Amino acid sequence: MRALAEQSIAIIGRGLAGLTLAFRMVQAGLRPTIFGKAHGPANASRCAQGIVCNKGLIFAESPLFRAKLQSLKNLEAWLSTVEKASGLTIPRTWIGVDEPYWSEEDFQTTVARVYRGNFWGCYRPKNRPAHPWLSDFKKPEGYLHYPDDAWFDVDRAMNALEKACVLQGAPFIEETIADLKPLLDRFDHTVVAAGAMSMDLLRTLNLEVPKSFQVAGQSLVWKHAAISETRILVKGTLSLAVLPDRRILGSSSWKPEPGRDPDLDSDRTQLLAQGAASFGFTSPVAKDIQSNWGTRLRFTDRMPALGLWPEASVQKRLSILTGFYKNGQQLADLCAVQLLRELQGEPLSEFGEAFHISRFFRSGRRAPGSPPRHCALNGSENKAGTD
Ligand SMILES: Cc1cc2nc3c(=O)[nH]c(=O)nc-3n(C[C@H](O)[C@H](O)[C@H](O)COP(=O)(O)OP(=O)(O)OC[C@H]3O[C@@H](n4cnc5c(N)ncnc54)[C@H](O)[C@@H]3O)c2cc1C
Numbered sequence: 001m002r003a004l005a006e007q008s009i010a011i012i013g014r015g016l017a018g019l020t021l022a023f024r025m026v027q028a029g030l031r032p033t034i035f036g037k038a039h040g041p042a043n044a045s046r047c048a049q050g051i052v053c054n055k056g057l058i059f060a061e062s063p064l065f066r067a068k069l070q071s072l073k074n075l076e077a078w079l080s081t082v083e084k085a086s087g088l089t090i091p092r093t094w095i096g097v098d099e100p101y102w103s104e105e106d107f108q109t110t111v112a113r114v115y116r117g118n119f120w121g122c123y124r125p126k127n128r129p130a131h132p133w134l135s136d137f138k139k140p141e142g143y144l145h146y147p148d149d150a151w152f153d154v155d156r157a158m159n160a161l162e163k164a165c166v167l168q169g170a171p172f173i174e175e176t177i178a179d180l181k182p183l184l185d186r187f188d189h190t191v192v193a194a195g196a197m198s199m200d201l202l203r204t205l206n207l208e209v210p211k212s213f214q215v216a217g218q219s220l221v222w223k224h225a226a227i228s229e230t231r232i233l234v235k236g237t238l239s240l241a242v243l244p245d246r247r248i249l250g251s252s253s254w255k256p257e258p259g260r261d262p263d264l265d266s267d268r269t270q271l272l273a274q275g276a277a278s279f280g281f282t283s284p285v286a287k288d289i290q291s292n293w294g295t296r297l298r299f300t301d302r303m304p305a306l307g308l309w310p311e312a313s314v315q316k317r318l319s320i321l322t323g324f325y326k327n328g329q330q331l332a333d334l335c336a337v338q339l340l341r342e343l344q345g346e347p348l349s350e351f352g353e354a355f356h357i358s359r360f361f362r363s364g365r366r367a368p369g370s371p372p373r374h375c376a377l378n379g380s381e382n383k384a385g386t387d
Contacts, residue, residue, distance in 0.1 A: 002188070004343050005029060010186070012177050012201065013193035014038055016045035016154065016328050017321045019161040021193060021336040023082065026168035028340065033187070034165065034172045036194070044195055045154055045328060047292030049219040049250035051232060051239045052330045053097050053149035055114060055122040063354035064303050064327075069123055070351070071330045072148050078333050079152060085164035090157045093243075097149035097232045100130070100140035100279065110144060113236070122146055134229055134242060138280030151232045151241050154329055179204045184317055189343070191319050196295035198322040205318075207311060210360035211300050212323065218267050218293040219250030220275075222284040235278035238271075247284075249275045256295055264291055298325040303355050306339045310358040319343065320357050 009025065011018045014036035025032045039046060052075060054068050079090050099114075101107040114122050126145045133139045162172065177183060180201055183190050192198050199209045223246050231242040241248040252271045256262065268291055276283050299305060302325055309318040321339050324331055338352030348356070 004189075007188035008186075009033070009188065010035060010183050010190045011193055012036060012180075012183070012190065013195060013198075013322075014162075014172070015043050015193065015195045016048075016158060016161075016332045017195065017324060017336070018191075018193035019158055019165070020332040021191060021321055021339060022165045022170055023085070023161045024333070024336045024340050026165050026170050027085075028344075031168070031170050032191075034170060035175050035177055035183075037174055037176060038162075038172075040176075044217075044294035044296045044324075045158060047217075047219050047250075047294040048154045048329055049239060049248045050151045050154050050241055050329065051097065051149070051234065052152070053122075053146060053234060053239075055097070055099070055125075055146055055149070055234060063351060067334055067351045067355075068327065068330055069148075071334045072150070074333070075150070075152070075330070079157065082157065082160045082164060086160040086167070088156065088160040088163055090153055090160055091243075092150065092152035093230050093232065094150045095230065095232065096145055096147040097151075097234055097239075098128075098143045098145050099234050100133075100143040102140050102280070104141070107141065114144065123148060134231055134281075135227070136282065140280065146234075149232065151243075152329070177201065180318075181205060184314070189317055189319070191321055191339070193321040195322060195324075196297045198297060198320065202309075202320075205314065207309065207314070210305070210357075213298045213300075214256050214295050215253050215298050215325065216256040216262060216293060216295045217251040217253050218264060218271060218291055219248060220268060220271060221246055221248050221290045221292065222288045224284075233279050238274060238278050240275060240279050240281075247281075262293065264293060296325050296328075297323050299323045299360075301359075304331055304335050305355060305357045305360075306335045306352065307342055307356040307358060310361050 009030060009032040011022055011032045011034045014034055018034060022032050022034050052072060054072060076094055079092060083090055099110060101110050124147055128143055128145050130140045130142050192201055194201050196214045199212050202209050227244060229242060230244060233240045239250060252267050272283050305323040306321050307319060308316055309320060319339060321335060334351060335355060338348050341348055341352060
């Protein structure tokens with residue numbers, strides 16, 4: 001097998017996963033060709049609302065939770081590296097995330113959700129009184145503060161990743177790939193990072209694919225009279241970025257129906273009502289709201305999938321980087337690093353092992369090392385994580 005540096009590489013997918021991998025590759029001196037349209041209905045990344053956080057119904061012992069904590073330590077430095085390589089600024093804030101509660105009962109419900117009994121579903125939270133609070137919001141009783149969590153502008157991060165790749169000579173081809181076979185014939189190695197469409201693409205090679213779900217969602221953006229406050233809020237599964245120039249609320253979840261347009265208007269009405277009730281803001285006028293929607297890919301254990309495709313027919317010519325579901329912003333780089341390590345023949349970290357695509361195949365497990373205890377084989381549910 002030739003060294004990776006001598007191979008031609010195709011990446012399919014111009015979302016955060018594909019671009020992050022492309023950026024890691026150009027940093028390593030490789031020149032991948034990236035296929036896909038810059039904007040499109042399947043692109044989840046261009047409509048992510050930007051929150052990175054460790055809170056959720058995830059047991060501290062799960063690899064997904066540990067990976068999220070790990071990524072929070074590295075993300076800001078990574079964004080600085082992308083800025084430097086591209087010359088573009090990526091707006092971001094690392095002030096922590098707040099979860100308001102509106103009554104004692106609400107506090108108990110929130111804490112029960114966050115802590116899940118004896119296990120911690122979040123890291124280093126603090127309980128704080130609600131003063132000072134956002135000036136145009138109903139004041140809550142208090143709020144839980146998650147100090148390590150953050151927000152960054154995903155759209156601008158993607159523009160910066162693209163520019164950094166172009167500056168290093170990586171070509172972008174505005175093309176939707178209908179069939180994987182010609183690409184596998186043309187390139188030494190092909191990476192499928194096509195988000196929600198990844199499994200459909202793999203089926204064009206007649207590969208058996210693990211069970212997965214497409215989950216669509218919407219986030220809403222509206223401008224606001226200039227304010228000085230910046231606050232990142234969460235409440236249950238909803239989040240709201242209150243930025244000096246705009247607000248971003250998200251996200252909803254629904255099952256997309258092939259061939260049918262989603263009812264975005266009714267979803268938006270519902271999302272706004274939930275947002276106003278959860279955070280205590282006054283709803284903006286409908287005409288001022290911009291809706292963004294996209295489709296995410298979720299595997300049964302809610303973990304991403306990466307690695308060389310474990311089937312002899314494609315040998316070492318095909319790999320995958322997808323299934324980020326709700327955590328793409330947080331985990332794309334961590335997973336890209338692991339995939340690149342595998343392609344370069346280096347050992348994987350515990351996250352590379354836990355997220356490896358071979359966890360879904362009984363006979364496809366790579367040596368050395370047995371599957372970690374928490375890996376679900378053949379797609380059985382990992383009850384530990386839902387967010
Ligand atoms: C409304 C919403 C809000 C979200 N908010 C957050 C958040 O706050 N924080 C967070 O961490 N995550 C969030 N997410 C999740 C996050 O957006 C995803 O996990 C992440 O963007 C997935 O990235 P991806 O590159 O795998 O997929 P995508 O961004 O969907 O990219 C896939 C790309 O592949 C392309 N493609 C598909 N098929 C083909 C083909 N045949 N040929 C060529 N190209 C193809 C698509 O056009 C697209 O460009 C949110 C998602 C949604 C929908």
